[in-house]
Amino acid sequence: MRVFITGASGFVGSAILKDLVLAGHQVLGLVRSDKGVEQVEASNAIALLGDVNNKEIIKYGADACDAVIHTAFNHDFSQFKANCEADRKVIETFGEVLSGNGKPLVITSGVGLLNYGRLVNEFDALPGSADVIPRAASEEAAKVAMDKGVNVYIVRLPPSVHGAGDHGFITMLMDIAREKGGSAYIGQGDNQWPAVHRSDAAALYRLIVEKQPDLKTFHAVAETGVPFVDIARAIGNGLNLPVTSKTGDDVAAHFGWFTHFASMNCPSSSEATRQALSWEPRGPKLIEDMQAYYF
Incomplete structure (x- = not known):
């Protein structure tokens, strides 16, 4: 399978890229800098230099590949709402290209949006629209794409995706x-806070494009809370x-x-995710990982 990844040099995206390559897939990785190009090519993948907000770049990557994994996101919190709306537009563009062709599109959201103060799961809806919760824009765009016949999957990452090199x-x-x-x-x-090691999160994304199960929303959660x-x-x-x-x-x-x-309190189950993908996290737990690599 040939997979197009946005944010291919990012903390999560680079781990997904390496996991896919090791599993025998070809990867086209979108990056924004020459350093990113070097990083992608060093991982035996093909680099595409460009901006995720460029519609032509997005269309090219989606057309050229069998699956799309979208992890790119601007984490400048001073422009958070604008960045969330920009992500909506990127997903809408993918939806235009992929409508009706069956290619899987995997987009990224967050478990932290389900800040209910109780155990949440993959079937819980977000508590509000993007007018109230800006980051909900990504899932809203995914749902619109689903209604248009796009084979969309949503991965909700926990507040901590940890590992060496973490900058979250x-x-x-x-x-x-x-x-x-x-x-x-x-x-x-x-x-x-639920948590997951980035290698386990990477494997989850890969399993989705490989298996394309009936479940549409996944929780990349190794530790419930x-x-x-x-x-x-x-x-x-x-x-x-x-x-x-x-x-x-x-x-x-x-x-x-x-x-x-x-103050987030969003303990999360990943039972449905594990059953749908036979996903079994193997990486170290958060506190163990912090003690080993963060100081």
């Missing part, structure tokens, strides 16, 4: 801890900083713009 939420928390001189959690710290207090303590221990609870106004004073994410 865990490293952001580490930066906050360094800046504030301590690691922190909110209240009792019993809110839970890691208590936030455990994450805060691991950061404090790793950086040799004090660990404290924050309440009231002290929460925003410590976490700032990250407060929403630090």
Whole structure:
């Protein structure tokens, strides 16, 4: 199978690319820089230099391949809503190209959008539209594409996709801890973050394009929920900083713009995902991985 990947040099995209190549697939990887080209080619894949927001580039990649995996996303949180709407347009473009031809399109969303404070699963709908939850734009676009006959799959990634080289939420928390001189959690710290090692997430994407099961939404979750207090303590221990609870106004004073994410409580099941794909996560758990590679 020939697979087109957007964000092919990113933390998740590069892991998917390598997993696909090792499984014997050909990969066309979209990247934005010459460094990205080198990275893709070093992984024995074909690099396509361009911008994911360029419709002609998107159409070329989708036409040239048997499957599409879309992981590219601009994580500049100062332009978050605009970036979410840009992602909607990318998925809409893929939908135009892939409508009715049966090629699988795998798009990326987040378990953290299901911030219900209870155990969630693959069949839970998002609690609001993109007007309220900007990141919902991607799933909204996917549902529209499904209605037009596109073979769309949604992968919801957990708040922590971890591994060596991680530059996501865990490293952001580490930066906050360094800046504030301590690691922190909110209240009792019993809110839970699901997690997955990036190699396991990569295998999940590959299994979707290989098996193309009836299930349409997947949770890339290895650990149902890691208590936030455990994450805060691991950061404090790793950086040799004090660990404290924050309440009231002290929460925003410590976490700032990250407060929403630090308070997320979205434990997640991946039972349907595992059954549909025979997916069995094998990578290290979050705290174990942090202790080995993050400090």
